[in-house]
Amino acid sequence: MGRNARWLVGLGSVLLVLGLAILIFKRSSRLRMVSLPAEEPAAVQADAPVRVQEAATVQAAIAQSEQAAELAPVATTATEWDGVVDRWTAAIAELHSIPPESPARVYAQRRLQTAIQNLAEAQQAAARQSTWAALPTLGSVIIDQQLSGYLSYLAVVGTPDILIVGSSRSLQGIDPAVLQQVLAEQGYPDLKVYNLSINGATVQVVNYLLQAVLTPEQLPKLIIWGGGARSFNSARLDQTFANLLDSPGYRAISAGVRPALAEPNRLLDPNLILSDLTAAGFLPIANQFEPADYYRRFPRVSGFYDTDYRPFSIQGVQTITLEHLVAFLQARGIELIFVNLPLSQDYLDSARLVYERQFQQFLQNQSQTDDWAVIDLLQQWPEQQTYFADPNHLNQTGAASVARLLGSAPEVLDAIERVRGVGE
Structure with missing residues (x-):
């Protein structure tokens, strides 16, 4: 075979191979195109x-x-x-x-x-930026703020049926919302509850608040007063009341000025406002008392050296003021229930327990003499540290538990019935 013939044979072989390759590629391409769906499934389309x-x-x-x-x-x-x-x-x-x-x-x-x-x-x-001062200061940030908050509550909701008063132990120790809910479950769905407690409030402070600051129309028909022995100790300086007596607000009230929210140009100091207060005046504290951690940060003080108790005397100015307050409330048909709030077992050492026992006896004697009620919860939860924020203050868990106890307490339910009977 000549050179030209061999060249033609080789060229033909190449063309044949190339043609077969093209044919296979086209068929495989058609197969791939057929294997792909023409459109996405309906679920994918709907999800996009x-x-x-x-x-x-x-x-x-x-x-x-x-x-x-x-x-x-x-x-x-x-x-x-x-x-x-x-x-x-x-x-x-x-x-x-x-x-x-x-x-x-x-x-x-x-x-x-x-x-x-x-x-x-x-x-x-x-x-x-929204809290108007109801008065010139009464010598305490929390008094000023609580008073403004209460007047705002009155403007929107009206006078509560139950007003909680007392010291910081009451401010963070009785949850008004939980009490209101429990009372609704007891068949009183229309009752309103507000907490107007104040840090450091003694008998004199509570008396002044109810008699001099608030008007008769702003008072409820049932007052629940939460606190303990220290608020009744007449042997120690009543610093909160002393500050109040020396305040511009006290002088304004003495001159006949009534607290009001009518002056929006007078704001409370925005740096001093307790923003954690609820709409019903309660201060929820989430902390749980853990003794080991607490006493690493704060010294442990024995009751023998606690200036809240030493010196200690129930008889004196606080007791006299209590008698005047009870007479004032009874003359207006207002029921009074005092709640001796719980203290932790860690706080109630032998020295403090002596003073607290004196106070418990005083409450029983005085309430029977003057016809008001006492609910004594002093040692309700001696070992339940999860209910306390510190040795002598409840946290929000403890406050809710106290409110649940009060909501089903016969003393509270009986007082509500008496008040309702008078109103009908």
Whole structure:
């Protein structure tokens, strides 16, 4: 075979192989094209717009958050802070709407945590710019704030049926919302409860608040007074009442001025406001008393050296004031129940227990003589440290438990029935 013939044979072989390759490629391509669906399944198609909407919702929340972050640094008035609160609230609502099965859920939840923290800060700032002073100061930040809060409550809700008074042990030791709920379960769904307790309130302070500061229309028909022996100790300086007597607010009341919220230009010092107070005047404390940790931070003081008890005397100015207060309340048909609030076993050492026993006996004798009720819870939970925030103050768990006890106590239910019988 000549050279030209061999060349033609080789070229033909190459062309044959190339043709077969092209044919195989085309067939395989057609097979691959047939194996792919012409369109996505209906479930995937339906899900796609949902995912797009969820992403848009998160973006809307981010936009609200950015607006809040821009407004917060320049906000100075209550109205401006309300605008910040509105935007954080809108952002939280958007983020909360992302369902658990969404791929955007984890991201949304992380942003949600930050938004909730920022909302709380904005709400506190708005509150600091919204609390009008009802009077010139009465010598105590908590008195000023509690009085303003109570007058605001009166303006919106009206006079409560039950008013809780007392010292800091009562302020954080009786939860009015829980008491109101328990009473509703007992068949009194329409009763309203407010906590007007004040740090350091002695008998003299409570008496002044009820007789001189509040008007008869602002008083309830049942008063629950929470506290303990220290508020009745006439042998020690009553510093809270001394500060009150020396205050501009005391002079204003003596001149005939009544507390009111009519002066929005007079604000409480925004740096001194207890923003954790609830709408019903209660101070919830979440801390749990752990002795080992507590006494690493604070010295353990024996009752023999506790200036709240030494010197100690039940008889004196506080007792005399109590008699005047009881007469005042009874003349107006107002029921009085005193609650001797719990103390931890760690706090009730042998020295303090002697004074507390004297006080318990005083309560029994005086209440029987003057016809008012006592609920003694002093050693209700001697070993239940989870109910205490510190050795002598309850936390919110303990406060709720006290409220549940009071809500079913015969003394409270009987007093409610007597008050209702008079009103009918």
